[in-house]
Amino acid sequence: MEEVLDSQLSIQLYCMGCLPGEKITIERIAPFGDPMIISVEDTFISLRKDDAHKICVKRTES
Amino acid sequence: MIESTLRKHATLKDEEKVRLILVGNPNSGKSSLFNHLTGLNQRVGNFPGVTVEKKTGGVKITDSLKAEVIDLPGTYSLSPRSEDEQVTFDYLSDKNRKDLPELMVVIADASNLKRNLLLASQLIDLEVPTIIALNMMDIVQRNNQEIDLKGLSEDLGVPVVPMNARIGKGVEELKKAIAEFEYKPPKKFIEDHASKDGLSNTVVRFDKIKLILKQRLFDKGESVTAKTTRKIDKLLVHPIWGYFIFLFVLFMMFQAIFSWSNLPMDWIENGFLVFGQLLSDTLPDGVLTDLLVDGVWAGLGGIIIFIPQITLLFTFIAILEDTGYLARVSYLMDALLKRFGLNGRSIIPLLGGAACAVPAIMSARTISNKKERLLTIFVTPLISCSARIPVYTLLIALVIPAEKQLWTFNLQGVVMMALYLLGFVAALGTSLAMKYWVKSEERSHFIMELPIYRQPRWKNVLMTIYNKVKLFLVEAGKIIIAVSVILWVLSSYGPGEKMTEIDQKYEALGAFEGKSEQLASEKLEESYAGHLGKAIEPVIRPLGFDWKIGISIITSFAAREVFVGTMATLYSVGDSENTLTIKEKMARAQDPRTGEKVYTKATGYSLLVFYAFALQCMATVAIVVKETGGWKWPLIQLAYMGVLAYLASFIVFQIFS
Numbered sequence: 001m002e003e004v005l006d007s008q009l010s011i012q013l014y015c016m017g018c019l020p021g022e023k024i025t026i027e028r029i030a031p032f033g034d035p036m037i038i039s040v041e042d043t044f045i046s047l048r049k050d051d052a053h054k055i056c057v058k059r060t061e062s
Numbered sequence: 063m064i065e066s067t068l069r070k071h072a073t074l075k076d077e078e079k080v081r082l083i084l085v086g087n088p089n090s091g092k093s094s095l096f097n098h099l100t101g102l103n104q105r106v107g108n109f110p111g112v113t114v115e116k117k118t119g120g121v122k123i124t125d126s127l128k129a130e131v132i133d134l135p136g137t138y139s140l141s142p143r144s145e146d147e148q149v150t151f152d153y154l155s156d157k158n159r160k161d162l163p164e165l166m167v168v169i170a171d172a173s174n175l176k177r178n179l180l181l182a183s184q185l186i187d188l189e190v191p192t193i194i195a196l197n198m199m200d201i202v203q204r205n206n207q208e209i210d211l212k213g214l215s216e217d218l219g220v221p222v223v224p225m226n227a228r229i230g231k232g233v234e235e236l237k238k239a240i241a242e243f244e245y246k247p248p249k250k251f252i253e254d255h256a257s258k259d260g261l262s263n264t265v266v267r268f269d270k271i272k273l274i275l276k277q278r279l280f281d282k283g284e285s286v287t288a289k290t291t292r293k294i295d296k297l298l299v300h301p302i303w304g305y306f307i308f309l310f311v312l313f314m315m316f317q318a319i320f321s322w323s324n325l326p327m328d329w330i331e332n333g334f335l336v337f338g339q340l341l342s343d344t345l346p347d348g349v350l351t352d353l354l355v356d357g358v359w360a361g362l363g364g365i366i367i368f369i370p371q372i373t374l375l376f377t378f379i380a381i382l383e384d385t386g387y388l389a390r391v392s393y394l395m396d397a398l399l400k401r402f403g404l405n406g407r408s409i410i411p412l413l414g415g416a417a418c419a420v421p422a423i424m425s426a427r428t429i430s431n432k433k434e435r436l437l438t439i440f441v442t443p444l445i446s447c448s449a450r451i452p453v454y455t456l457l458i459a460l461v462i463p464a465e466k467q468l469w470t471f472n473l474q475g476v477v478m479m480a481l482y483l484l485g486f487v488a489a490l491g492t493s494l495a496m497k498y499w500v501k502s503e504e505r506s507h508f509i510m511e512l513p514i515y516r517q518p519r520w521k522n523v524l525m526t527i528y529n530k531v532k533l534f535l536v537e538a539g540k541i542i543i544a545v546s547v548i549l550w551v552l553s554s555y556g557p558g559e560k561m562t563e564i565d566q567k568y569e570a571l572g573a574f575e576g577k578s579e580q581l582a583s584e585k586l587e588e589s590y591a592g593h594l595g596k597a598i599e600p601v602i603r604p605l606g607f608d609w610k611i612g613i614s615i616i617t618s619f620a621a622r623e624v625f626v627g628t629m630a631t632l633y634s635v636g637d638s639e640n641t642l643t644i645k646e647k648m649a650r651a652q653d654p655r656t657g658e659k660v661y662t663k664a665t666g667y668s669l670l671v672f673y674a675f676a677l678q679c680m681a682t683v684a685i686v687v688k689e690t691g692g693w694k695w696p697l698i699q700l701a702y703m704g705v706l707a708y709l710a711s712f713i714v715f716q717i718f719s
Contacts, residue, residue, distance in 0.1 A: 007261060012509055014264045015138035017177035027292070031301045035396050035406070035508055042205075042288040043174055044295075044512040046393045048400070051507055 001040075002056040009051055017043050024057060073244050074127060074163065081130045081162040082121075082240070085150065085185060086169035087178050088136035089513040091197040094227035095169055095236075096133040097525050104131075106529050114149045114427065124241045130162065138177075139264070140184045145430065154188065165240060166192045172209060172224070173201035173287065175279060179271045180264065182218070183251040191245045192220045195236055199224045201287055201514075208280040217274045219249045228519045291386075291514040299390050308391055315378045316416070323370035330370070334363035353550060361546025364621045365539045368418060371448040373531055375417035379410065380526040384518040389510060396508045402490045403497025405429050406508050408438040412489065415445030416482075419682045420538045421530050423689055433502035439689055440496060440699055441489035443682050446482050446674060449622040453673045454481055456626055460648055461666030481674050488675060488706070538681035545620035545680050553591040553617070560588040583632055591616060605672065605711040606665035606719065608653065618678040625673070664718035668711040676707035 001024050004010035018024065018040045027037040027044065034049040074080055082099075086092040096104070100119025107116045117133040134153055135146035168185050170178035182194055194215075202209060215222040223239050225232020252266050298304055338359050345351040382388045388410065396406030407429045414422030422442050429435040446454075458474050466473040555561065568581045586592050595613035602612055614628040633647040651660040677683065677700050686696040 008505075009507070009509075011139070011141055011261055011264065012507075014261070014268070015141070015177075015180060016509075016511060017174070017180075019265065019268055028295070028299060028301075030299075030394065030397055032397060034400075035393060037295075037299070037393065037512060039288070041174070041176065042285050042514070043177060044288075044291065044514070045509065046389075046396070046406075046512055047509045048396070048507065051509065 002058055005054040005056065006051075009054055013045075013055070016045055017041060018045060018055075023060060024055070074165070074241060077127065077163055079128045079130065079162055080123070080240070081132065081159075081164045083153075083164060083166045084131060084133045084169060085154075085166060085181070086136060087138055087171060087174075087181055089511060090136065090169045090171040090178060091227040092133060092136055092169045093522055093525075094519055095167075095195060095197065095225075095233070096131060097521050098227060098230045098233050099129075099131055102528075104525075106533070114146055116149075121237075123237045127241055129240070137181065139181055141264075145427070154185075164191070165243060166190055167195055167236070167240075168192060169195045169197050169227075171198050172196045173198045173205060173207075173285075175209070176268070176271055176275060179218075179274075180267055183267050183271065186218060186220060187251050189247060191243060193236070193239055193243065194218065194220055194222045195227075195232070196222055196224045197227050199232070200226045200228075205285045205287055206281070210278040210280075214274070214278045217278065218251070219246075228516075287514050294515050295390070298387065299394060304390075304394050308394060311382075311387075312413075315375070318378070319371055319374045319417075323374055326370040327367055330367050331363070334359070334366070338363070349554075352554065353547065356554075357547040357550030358543060360550075360627070361543040361620065362539075364546065364624060365535065365542050367623070368448050369531060369535075372417045372421070372534055373527060375414065376421070376527050376530045377523070379413060380523040380530075381518045383410075383526075384516070384523055386513040386515045389512045392508075392510065393512065400506070400508070402493040403434065403437050403500075404441075404493055405431060405434040405438070405506065406510070408434065411438050411442050412445055412486075415442040415447060415489075418447050418449070418534060418538065419443040419445070419679065420685045421534050423682070423685050424533065426689070431502075431504055431506050433500055433504060434506060436500065436690065436695065437493045437496050439686060440695065441493045443677055443679065443699070443703065444485050444489040444492060444675065446485040447622075447679075449679070450481075450673055452623040453618075453625045454478060454670060456629070456645060456648075457666050457670050457673075459645055460661050461663050477670075481670060484671070484674050492702075492706075537685060541681040541684050542621050546624075549591065549617050549620055549624075551590075552594070553586055553589045553613075556585070556589040557593065561585055564588060586613070586632060604715070605708065606662070606668045606715040607672075608660060611665075611669065615672075615676075615678070618673075619680055621681075622673060622678050662719065664715050667718055668715035671714045672707045672711040674707075675703055675710055677703035 001018065001020055001022050003020055004013055013019075018038075022040050025039045027039050029036040035046050036049065036052060037044055037046050038052075039045070084092055084096055096117060096119065099121045103121070104117055104119030107118070108114065114135055119131045119133075121129050121131055123129050132153075134150045137147040137150045139147075140151060140154075141147075166185060166188075168182045170182050172178075186192055196209070196211070196214075199209075209224075211222050211224055221239050221243070223232060223236045225236060227233070252263070252270060298307060300307075338355050341359060342351055342355045345354070379388070382391070392406035392409055394406075395409045399406055399408050408426070410428070411422045411426040414425055419442050422445075423439050426435050426438045426442070429438055455478075458477050462474050462477060464472075464474060468476050564581065564584050591613050592609075594616055595609040595611075598612045598616075599607075599609040602615070607615070610629075610632045613632065614625045617628045618625045629648060633651060648661055649659075652658065653660055683696045683700060686699060687693055690696065
């Protein structure tokens with residue numbers, strides 16, 4: 001993960017351990033693409049597509 | 063960053079009492095620790111001015127040291143974004159508490175140490191006496207991790223106590239650490255934190271936490287618990303099976319609630335009847351006895367009768383919540399509920415609404431978006447609650463023959479199902495309309511941690527049920543009893559001399575035996591309630607209702623199931639032997655003007671729909687006043703649901719007649 005394009009959202013995600021430099025995994029996506037579950041280390045977080053769009057990531061080799 | 067005013071004190075050696083403030087992330091086991099510390103010695107209240115639950119309790123730390131425990135709402139950091147987190151923030155920065163020495167106990171989930179240490183580090187920088195309780199050490203072990211506790215404690219500058227709060231392990235050690243606590247000003251976790259904004263502050267903190275953990279946390283392999291959770295999630299939040307499983311769970315839940323609660327409800331009902339009879343027999347005849355038996359006692363019975371259903375429903379909800387499944391249900395439902403202006407989290411109040419809207423509306427507090435929370439509160443009373451069941455049962459049995467089939471299903475059962483569905487659809491439809499009407503600048507999110515799956519912690523489950531039921535008894539109870547007393551006055555007294563005349567007439571008749579019900583019925587007709595019923599008859603005539611139904615609609619404001627009792631009194635005319643059941647009496651009822659049956663299919667269906675929609679519950683109105691902080695929304699809700707009920711009943715009556 002690189003950055004979050006929304007300061008309100010970023011602080012919320014940072015506090016849950018979802019920060020720049022961390023590896024985010026998309027665990028699953030609900031039908032019709034919304035919402036989704038991501039995981040950072042061992043924390044599972046659900047979030048909506050709108051919010052997910054604001055998270056900038058770089059693809060890593062899995 | 064906030065300036066904390068928690069009192070600094072060197073040791074607790076000479077103190078008699080200390081205030082323990084529990085702070086921690088959501089899902090860190092804070093309530094488990096709180097329950098282990100306080101047991102039944104706890105109270106649930108509100109923080110002043112806001113609708114955030116405040117739990118306080120007492121515990122003995124040593125023979126000479128007692129503690130008052132405050133459980134602050136779970137929070138991820140000290141930058142408040144919801145009402146819950148604001149409360150934590152405000153509490154810690156409140157300057158007016160000087161009565162007791164205070165000690166902060168930070169509960170951190172050791173299996174998620176990095177994230178949990180963020181809040182801990184912010185709290186340490188408040189420079190108040192702090193102990194860290196490192197919870198869920200069992201999971202750390204299972205995940206093949208090891209934590210250097212001594213090193214961690216040195217790095218952070220505060221005592222660290224390992225524990226497993228779910229089984230109470232480490233609680234004694236924590237008490238010991240509290241008793242032996244010695245305050246030394248800790249090293250600043252990060253320098254000059256006040257000058258940085260929240261975001262960079264957080265990043266700097268995490269950098270340091272990572273450095274510490276590199277030395278203090280040893281990972282020996284893959285996390286077992288996350289793997290298990292992924293496996294279970296594969297099934298439970300599957301894009302297709304997930305929904306089927308949820309529906310199945312829901313179906314089983316309601317099956318269990320209805321079948322298991324029948325017996326205890328019968329006991330309670332009969333118990334109240336027998337004891338009420340006993341009361342009126344032993345006490346001297348008079349107004350006070352009548353008031354006590356027919357007003358207060360009957361009102362009390364009307365509340366207690368719902369306890370089995372409410373307890374069962376909240377038991378299931380508490381278990382589902384504690385295992386981590388309910389968070390997944392919110393995830394599954396978010397996409398659907400979002401379209402209707404609600405939130406995935408709204409599913410919990412909507413489920414609870416099937417038992418009783420009062421505690422359900424209070425559980426809407428977890429929704430941080432104000433508009434979504436308001437909409438949830440607004441539509442929850444449309445879900446058919448357990449008070450409607452007796453009304454539905456009586457009316458369905460009255461207008462639909464038991465042997466009637468629809469395809470292969472029993473028609474009575476189908477109508478019952480349809481009424482529940484009607485409530486749910488009305489709730490969603492209303493919310494959809496309100497979504498466009500209520501304006502809000504606040505953006506809606508659904509950012510929620512999905513905790514790993516765990517066995518339910520039975521102590522937590524029990525405490526949740528205990529607190530919810532107590533809340534229902536107190537909140538709904540006082541309203542229902544008050545309204546019952548008012549209704550008793552309205553139906554026992556009447557304008558002019560009519561009431562006494564009826565009494566005299568029956569007395570003159572002499573043969574009083576077997577006529578008491580007839581007397582009661584005639585008196586009810588002449589009472590204020592009777593006059594009120596007749597006054598509204600022209601208004602409800604288009605719905606197919608007569609004045610007797612009018613009285614019942616009025617008395618139903620105490621609680622909907624009062625309908626059945628009122629009907630029983632009203633229809634005792636002409637049955638001096640009292641051999642017919644209330645259903646048979648109502649089935650025979652005729653309109654005096656036309657000679658037609660009163661309870662035709664049209665009237666029955668119309669009345670069913672009316673009860674499905676109308677907000678005939680003073681306890682709900684009272685709780686909405688409290689939760690929304692004013693009379694505006696409850697009055698709109700009352701008017702809206704009234705109009706909806708009226709129009710729907712009108713249409714139904716016109717279609718079927």
